[in-house]
Amino acid sequence: MKTHCLIVLMLLAGLAVASEPSEQAVSANRGKLVFDQWCGICHAASPRMPGTASLAAKYGGSLPAALEERTDMPPAFIKYFVRNGVLIMPAFRKTEITDADLELLVDYLKAKDQ
Template sequence: MKTFIAILGATTVLGVVGSAFAADAGQLAMGKERFDYWCDTCHAGDPREAGRFLPGTASLNAKYNGSRPGALVDRTDLLPPYVELVIRKGMEGMPFFRKTEISDTEMKAIAAYLSRNTRQ
């Protein structure tokens, strides 16, 4: 568990200084579609706009307290390996996802989509 937290910390820091990631339009489209299917239900943008409690966005809002957006689609510091790690290992109350739910290809597409705004 400690190792896992250390990896998350390292990737988050790297995310701030990392470079942008190449992804083609097809991969980004797949990433958005799969994000909307699997993740949006907890991690959508504005909870008031969504009109329902969004456990992921609410939890990250509380965690970052304004220093980072709670909505994943608004983040500009996410690195693909970090996103992939959370998908396969889970995070706190968020369980992990099996390959029968999100394949490796789909996972990489979601990671590319969420890191599309990560700058150098």
């Protein structure tokens, strides 16, 4: 009887682990959530968004205006703007975007060192 209980428990534990989404999927999802919560209102892919419009003017088409379409930004570049702001973009505090969330955001924006 005891052995049976143990086997059932082990099977249940296995099921719980198998049904969890992979750690990588959770992180990518979290990065997008952070973007949608704090950045999308200005940087979503629409010319009506002030950040997207401003970057369209800055780069004149040589780079995508929407941050989610960029692949050229180094992590330190994104972190600098998030922590310091620019023009109408506010600086975000660690109580708003934690360092851990900023890492996930940087990954979501496909940041890489050049």
